[in-house]
Amino acid sequence: MSESVLVGGQLFNAISVASILLLAALGLALSFGLMRVINMAHGEMLMMGGYLTFVCTQIFGKGTGFLVGLVVAFIGTALFGALMEATLIRRLYGRPLDTLLATWGVSLILQQAARSIFGPIGVEVTAPAWLSGSISIGGTVLTGLSIPEVRIFIIALAAVVLGCVTLLIARTRIGMYVRAVHQDRAMADALGTDTRWVDLVVFALGTGVAGLAGAALSLIAPVTPTVGQGYIVYAFLVVILGGLGSLTGTLLAAIIVGVFSATAQIWTSVSFSDVLLLVFVIVFIQFRPRGIAVSRSRALDEA
Amino acid sequence: MAISEVTVKNATLLAIDQINASGGVLGKQIVPVIEDGASDPAIFAQKAQKLIQEDGVVTVFGGWTSASRKAMLPVFERFHGLLWYPVQFEGNECSKDIMYSGAQPNQQILPALDWAKQKGYKSYFLLGSDYVFPRTANLILKKHITHDGLTVAGEEYVPLGGTDFSAIVNKIKVAHTDIIFNTLNGDSNVSFFKQMAAAGLTPSKLPVMSFSIAEPEAKAIGPSLLEGSYAAWNYFETLPDPMNKKFVAAYHAKYPGQPVDDPMAHGYLDVYVWAAAVKKAGTFNIDKVRKAAATLSYADYGLGETKFISNQSLEQTAFVGELQPSGEFKIIWKSSGPVAPIPYDPLSFPGKACTI
Numbered sequence: 096m097s098e099s100v101l102v103g104g105q106l107f108n109a110i111s112v113a114s115i116l117l118l119a120a121l122g123l124a125l126s127f128g129l130m131r132v133i134n135m136a137h138g139e140m141l142m143m144g145g146y147l148t149f150v151c152t153q154i155f156g157k158g159t160g161f162l163v164g165l166v167v168a169f170i171g172t173a174l175f176g177a178l179m180e181a182t183l184i185r186r187l188y189g190r191p192l193d194t195l196l197a198t199w200g201v202s203l204i205l206q207q208a209a210r211s212i213f214g215p216i217g218v219e220v221t222a223p224a225w226l227s228g229s230i231s232i233g234g235t236v237l238t239g240l241s242i243p244e245v246r247i248f249i250i251a252l253a254a255v256v257l258g259c260v261t262l263l264i265a266r267t268r269i270g271m272y273v274r275a276v277h278q279d280r281a282m283a284d285a286l287g288t289d290t291r292w293v294d295l296v297v298f299a300l301g302t303g304v305a306g307l308a309g310a311a312l313s314l315i316a317p318v319t320p321t322v323g324q325g326y327i328v329y330a331f332l333v334v335i336l337g338g339l340g341s342l343t344g345t346l347l348a349a350i351i352v353g354v355f356s357a358t359a360q361i362w363t364s365v366s367f368s369d370v371l372l373l374v375f376v377i378v379f380i381q382f383r384p385r386g387i388a389v390s391r392s393r394a395l396d397e398a
Numbered sequence: 399m400a401i402s403e404v405t406v407k408n409a410t411l412l413a414i415d416q417i418n419a420s421g422g423v424l425g426k427q428i429v430p431v432i433e434d435g436a437s438d439p440a441i442f443a444q445k446a447q448k449l450i451q452e453d454g455v456v457t458v459f460g461g462w463t464s465a466s467r468k469a470m471l472p473v474f475e476r477f478h479g480l481l482w483y484p485v486q487f488e489g490n491e492c493s494k495d496i497m498y499s500g501a502q503p504n505q506q507i508l509p510a511l512d513w514a515k516q517k518g519y520k521s522y523f524l525l526g527s528d529y530v531f532p533r534t535a536n537l538i539l540k541k542h543i544t545h546d547g548l549t550v551a552g553e554e555y556v557p558l559g560g561t562d563f564s565a566i567v568n569k570i571k572v573a574h575t576d577i578i579f580n581t582l583n584g585d586s587n588v589s590f591f592k593q594m595a596a597a598g599l600t601p602s603k604l605p606v607m608s609f610s611i612a613e614p615e616a617k618a619i620g621p622s623l624l625e626g627s628y629a630a631w632n633y634f635e636t637l638p639d640p641m642n643k644k645f646v647a648a649y650h651a652k653y654p655g656q657p658v659d660d661p662m663a664h665g666y667l668d669v670y671v672w673a674a675a676v677k678k679a680g681t682f683n684i685d686k687v688r689k690a691a692a693t694l695s696y697a698d699y700g701l702g703e704t705k706f707i708s709n710q711s712l713e714q715t716a717f718v719g720e721l722q723p724s725g726e727f728k729i730i731w732k733s734s735g736p737v738a739p740i741p742y743d744p745l746s747f748p749g750k751a752c753t754i
Contacts, residue, residue: 098572100571100572101568101569101572104568104571104572105565105568108564108565108568111564112562112564214401215400215401216401216585216618217585217588217618219588219592219619219620219623221622222596227595227596228598229596229597229598241571241597241598243593243596243597244596245596246564246596312561315561315589315592315593315596316561316562316585316588316589316592317561317585317588317589317592317619319585321559322561325559325560325561356565357564357565360565361565364528364554364555365528365554365555365556365557365560365562365565365566366528366555366556366557368565369557
């Protein structure tokens with residue numbers, strides 16, 4: 096009986112972890128896939144989203160404050176992303192190593208700024224009352240399993256965000272420009288697409304989604320100046336595993352990583368399951384160097 | 399300096415000021431030289447060497463993590479200095495150049511197990527961050543739990559700073575344990591208690607005994623999450639000891655509203671014991687001071703009756719506290735007297751002993 100509860104619980108955790116990874120990696124997949132920019136400050140966008148949510152809950156109370164926080168986190172980090180793109184990244188196109196260094200610098204500055212403003216010890220966002228319970232499952236083999244509402248909320252949020260981003264890219268005019276730039280930047284440029292503007296929008300959207308991820312994370316973990324560092328590695332892992340520039344690939348990779356670590360943790364410890372995960376990704380990349388979903392793009396062919 | 403090290407520094411400086419105000423040591427005033435280890439073991443070692451060789455200090459108070467102590471140890475042995483270490487640690491070390499005032503495992507962890515046994519808990523779940531202190535503490539705990547005929551319901555580690563406890567909460571749920579022994583470090587505690595509460599397992603439903611949560615951590619994490627959980631230390635701010643009341647009052651006069659905790663009390667005690675040892679030895683000579691320190695009789699510096707014994711660790715009382723909504727610990731249990739420090743647990747490390 097307890098065995099089935101453990102396995103059932105881990106299956107749910109797999110989806111829960113996958114949803115968090117998806118939120119953290121989606122923005123990275125967008126900017127990395129489209130612009131070939133490695134944004135080392137992506138983790139700090141999560142951190143910023145978390146702190147913005149914290150500030151909102153302090154101002155508006157924990158119920159409405161959290162909902163306001165989600166919106167503020169998205170808009171705030173998106174604006175910061177736009178500022179970063181316009182002032183820094185735009186000037187370093189085609190120089191991936193310089194971008195790497197520059198965004199790493201931004202990451203350090205943001206971490207230290209958070210430390211100076213909020214202190215080195217994490218701040219805490221209390222989940223609103225309607226999210227603080229858990230749902231128990233009874234009457235089946237899974238009796239005794241209870242699922243925290245916050246995790247269901249994060250899964251729903253990830254699904255909504257993924258849906259919106261997919262619609263945006265597949266169905267809107269700006270999405271068409273994004274696809275055009277992704278497939279052939281030079282040709283899109285020649286046909287009159289304002290590629291600079293597309294880059295700005297995509298980068299801002301990516302950082303905004305990371306801010307949302309940070310807001311969601313604040314429900315289950317403290318917001319600390321270094322909270323982003325814990326997720327950036329997994330986010331990159333998901334992007335690489337999924338294949339550059341593919342949203343489907345990113346989704347699949349997030350689910351694979353979530354299921355893999357949750358399953359491994361039934362038998363081993365958290366530390367060792369991390370080791371197994373990294374070994375798995377290394378082996379996988381040997382056989383499929385371009386990840387799960389190979390997207391056709393001239394930009395990638397040249398790289 | 400980490401935030402918790404700054405408060406230990408403050409407590410150490412408070413003791414120095416008080417001793418200076420009452421005439422100093424052997425007619426001399428103590429002049430503190432302050433160095434910052436920057437949370438980097440290599441810098442701790444470098445600064446320790448600088449203090450001994452360039453500044454020519456008579457003794458050093460400090461060190462924080464076990465990694466920082468291990469990095470400084472060869473420096474103190476090679477250049478002949480004396481370090482007073484204020485933090486509880488995993489034992490398994492014994493050097494004539496270090497005075498260990500923080501708890502050995504048998505003064506913090508094992509007394510907590512004694513308390514849990516008296517409460518009738520039979521099944522124990524061990525959870526910690528993945529580094530030397532939790533690994534060693536749980537190694538010792540496991541030996542004693544099975545030796546006493548009790549059961550270990552599970553043992554789990556998360557990487558330092560880890561925030562995902564979904565699998566561990568799940569395992570705790572199916573383990574049907576009576577109590578969790580928690581050696582998680584820092585912010586991981588927030589994630590852990592939060593995710594436990596979200597799954598319906600608050601400390602009032604499933605007791606948690608923590609070894610790295612003192613007053614400042616409780617304040618930072620928020621008493622609402624931790625209320626009803628337990629902690630084991632050799633000092634709590636609420637100790638009804640007249641010397642402690644004086645210490646806390648003096649500290650609050652200088653730093654109003656800030657909590658006082660176990661490592662701070664040890665930092666404060668270390669300076670007083672050093673001064674007493676210098677007075678007894680009549681010299682600042684390091685070898686004579688450390689030998690004198692181990693022969694002083696019981697004295698009260700705020701932690702109740704304590705004294706250093708020949709293995710250069712502190713004999714001290716163990717306490718268990720229960721966290722109140724106010725963020726203070728209510729002392730609910732104490733050992734039957736001061737506990738003699740044992741650096742090498744005989745059950746876990748048979749045949750190893752401290753020879754100084």
